[in-house]
Structures are given as structure tokens and as C-alpha cells.
Amino acid sequence: MSLSNAQPVDAGKAAKIASHTLATLSSSARNDALTAIHSALSQSKDEILAANARDLTAARQAAEDGSLSASIVSRLDLGKPGKWEDMLKGILDVRGLDDPVGKVTLRTRLDDGLDLERVTCPIGVLLIIFEARPEVIANIAALAIKSGNAAILKGGKESTESFVAISTVISSALSSTAVPNDAIQLIKTRDVIPQLLALDQYIDLVIPRGSNELVRFVKSSTKIPVLGHADGICSIFLEQSADQELATRVIVDSKTTYPAACNSAETLLVESAALGLLPKVAEALLAKGVVLRCDEESKKVLDEKLPANESIQASEPVDYDTEHLSLKLAIKTVDSTEAAITHINTHGSHHTDAILTSSSELAERFMAAVDSAGVFWNTSTRMADGTRVGFGTEVGVSTNKIHARGPVGLEGLMIYKYKLRGQGQITAEYGEGESQKKWKHEQLPI
Numbered sequence: 001m002s003l004s005n006a007q008p009v010d011a012g013k014a015a016k017i018a019s020h021t022l023a024t025l026s027s028s029a030r031n032d033a034l035t036a037i038h039s040a041l042s043q044s045k046d047e048i049l050a051a052n053a054r055d056l057t058a059a060r061q062a063a064e065d066g067s068l069s070a071s072i073v074s075r076l077d078l079g080k081p082g083k084w085e086d087m088l089k090g091i092l093d094v095r096g097l098d099d100p101v102g103k104v105t106l107r108t109r110l111d112d113g114l115d116l117e118r119v120t121c122p123i124g125v126l127l128i129i130f131e132a133r134p135e136v137i138a139n140i141a142a143l144a145i146k147s148g149n150a151a152i153l154k155g156g157k158e159s160t161e162s163f164v165a166i167s168t169v170i171s172s173a174l175s176s177t178a179v180p181n182d183a184i185q186l187i188k189t190r191d192v193i194p195q196l197l198a199l200d201q202y203i204d205l206v207i208p209r210g211s212n213e214l215v216r217f218v219k220s221s222t223k224i225p226v227l228g229h230a231d232g233i234c235s236i237f238l239e240q241s242a243d244q245e246l247a248t249r250v251i252v253d254s255k256t257t258y259p260a261a262c263n264s265a266e267t268l269l270v271e272s273a274a275l276g277l278l279p280k281v282a283e284a285l286l287a288k289g290v291v292l293r294c295d296e297e298s299k300k301v302l303d304e305k306l307p308a309n310e311s312i313q314a315s316e317p318v319d320y321d322t323e324h325l326s327l328k329l330a331i332k333t334v335d336s337t338e339a340a341i342t343h344i345n346t347h348g349s350h351h352t353d354a355i356l357t358s359s360s361e362l363a364e365r366f367m368a369a370v371d372s373a374g375v376f377w378n379t380s381t382r383m384a385d386g387t388r389v390g391f392g393t394e395v396g397v398s399t400n401k402i403h404a405r406g407p408v409g410l411e412g413l414m415i416y417k418y419k420l421r422g423q424g425q426i427t428a429e430y431g432e433g434e435s436q437k438k439w440k441h442e443q444l445p446i
Helices: 008-022 027-043 045-065 070-076 083-096 135-147 157-174 193-197 212-220 244-256 272-287 296-305 317-321 337-347 360-369
Strands: 002-004 104-111 114-122 125-130 150-155 184-187 205-209 234-238 265-271 291-294 312-314 328-334 352-356 374-377 396-398 406-408 414-421
Touching: 008 125, 008 150, 008 184, 008 193, 027 045, 027 083, 027 135, 027 157, 045 070, 045 157, 070 157, 083 135, 125 135, 125 193, 135 150, 135 157, 135 184, 150 157, 150 193, 157 184, 205 212, 205 396, 234 244, 234 272, 234 337, 244 265, 244 272, 244 352, 265 272, 265 337, 272 291, 272 296, 272 328, 291 296, 296 312, 296 328, 317 328, 317 337, 328 337, 337 352, 337 360, 352 360, 360 374
Parallel strands: 002 184, 125 150, 125 205, 150 184, 234 265, 234 352, 265 328, 291 312, 291 328, 352 374
Antiparallel strands: 104 114, 114 414, 396 406
């Protein structure tokens, strides 16, 4: 890994060259690099967290001044309980996954002595643009190296101290491995994002990690394919047959464990016949400091059961189209499962949505009809995470309709190529004419 002040075009060229070497390294060589990164980061915990603390001090001051959002400050904190440990464990989890490079996914015998294979291979060069989230550097480095992809990283100024500290450690660790130095680059030069986004001849995929403003800017500013999501407007539908205790636990977890996360619940849809379940759910949410933005019907129920509570407020239409990224939850009453589905498909962001119900039939209908990357039954929206679903870690969550969707781990960083092995066959030999050969197109075991 290199900390670079290079011009964007030079970084792009170097990454492309390095990607060709990285793609051909053995699985053991790539795994050895991950072992080295994990060991070096473990030994450098104190200095990295000290650097992160300096970033946090500056970020909190910026938030007080109104120049930085509180959600970015929350995402910046690498010292949150378990966050450092999760980052390190993610590296080892990725190392332990099967090698994704060179897997044969199709074999067809076109004719005797003419066999076709479809084989997985790296995408090439990834550009990751991120705000805050210093752990992204370790996550991306691990996934990129394991998948054989080169990566260029550009972080926001709010995490400068953190990413320089982490990158310096990773760079030193990789110097003793077979991974080319330019395979993972962190760009320090300021104000170069537009130039990086113009390098479609070198960069194969852009992955923005940050605010919806950042993602929208990236998507509108490049010809390079973009993987990611602009918003995380995740909804939970509370159906009348849901178990009270289960519903309360799942909703509280979805909203309060990390409100600034993209998989945090932002809207609670309550079936009219399930309004009797709402007060206990609301009581648990209020105890966690959540502000409830309620439609008329749900507010009436809560005002009767929990009178004079300033955190139970009347909603406005914009609440149901907003990624709050804070302890605020929009609540809306719907007549049926179909109405909930319609609301989610209209107002959601196609990220992750859940239904709480005892009916498997309704759950399956909901999961089939909701047009989102993740559709869950009786579990937290916060489960939409690469580590939690067994991907080791993730480069992000995608709401795209092509290539990768949902939490993107190793599989989402692979593409494929076709290999055809022949013995001098030519196209003129084959066809429907007299004396021409017929194709066999025989499927072979993989």
C-alpha cells in the first residue's frame, strides 16, 4: 500500500499495472498479505486510536460549528466498543474465505476438442471514495487483496489523521509480501475527486461510501460504473399477528444500535389492526431517546397510552422520505400488507426492509413483492451487513439492479471471463449446410 501525492492519472496507471500482477498471485500469497496486515494493525492499535482521537476532536468542533453532520462524527469514531475488534476480525474472516479467483462456473463442450469454461476473475481497479469511516481502509484492503483487485482510496478531510496512520501501517506490512506496492493506494492530494472520476481508461468500478450527497455527486460525475446506494431509508412493517416481545426487540435494535448506519430503520409501518402492539414498542423506543414522528392515527393511540410526551410528535410528509441518521423514527399507519408494500416501493430506497409477522404466507408475499436488496422476516434491518451474513466484511451495500446487490463482499468484486480451448477448429466448419459439422453444446460437470 502506498500513501501517494501523485497526480490522479499517474495513480491510475500504476494501479492498472499492479492489478495485472495481483490478479495472478497465488491464493497463499494473497492470504499471507492479509496475515501481515492483521498483525501490523494489532501491534499499532494505540497509535492509530490516538490519531483517530485527534480526528474526532476536530470533527466534534466542526459539528458544533455546524460545518459537519453529527452522523459523520458518529461514523468516524474507531474507538466505539467493538469497532476496532470487528475491523481486525474482518481481515481474518476474509482470509479464511475460499479463494474467489479462478472458480469455474460453467463448462460446455462445443465439439470434440473444443471446450468452453467460464471462470471468475477480478474486476481490475477499484476507486473507493469515503467520508469518515476509517475502518474502510482495512476492509477494502483485505477484500481487494483477497479478490485480486487493485484499489485507489480517497478519504475525506475529517478522517485524515486516521487514514494516514492506518495506511502507513498497512503499507509497511505489505512491503514484505508479494503484493505490489501500487496495488493499494491512498491518495492524499486534495480536491482530486473529479480527476479520479474521469479515469475510465484505468479505473473499472467506483464505490462511494458516505452521505447521499457524496453518492449522488459521484453517480452524476463519471462514466465509470458506480456501486452503492444514495440513501438508506429502511422500513419495518408491523403486522397484526406479530409477537409483542419479538417485535419490540427487533424494532429497538433496528433503530437504536447505530442510528447513523445505512441499515438503521427510519420508518415503522403499523397495520391498523396492529396498533394495539404499538404502545409497548413506543415505550421501549422512548426509553432509548428516540423521537417518534407519528401520523394522526398512530399519534392518537400513543397520546392515549403515553400522554404528554414531547417525543411523540406529529409527522410531516417529508418524514417518510428522509434518512434521519439519528434517533428519530417516522411512524405511519397502513391498512394492509399490500399497502405497506406499496409504501415501501414508493418511498423506500431499495436498501433493506423487514416484516414482523407470525404468518409465513404474508412474510413470503412481502419478501417477494418488496423491491429491495434485502427483505427480512422477523429480524433486524441491521442484519444487512457483510460481516453478519458471513462475507468477512464488505465494501458497502449496493441497491444496484445489475452485478452486485445488497452487502458486497468478495463475490461482488469478481467478474468472469470465458476460456475456450481448441485444436484448430474454425467457424466455417460449423453450420446447417451440407457437409458442415453440428455443434454439440454438451454441458460438462464443473
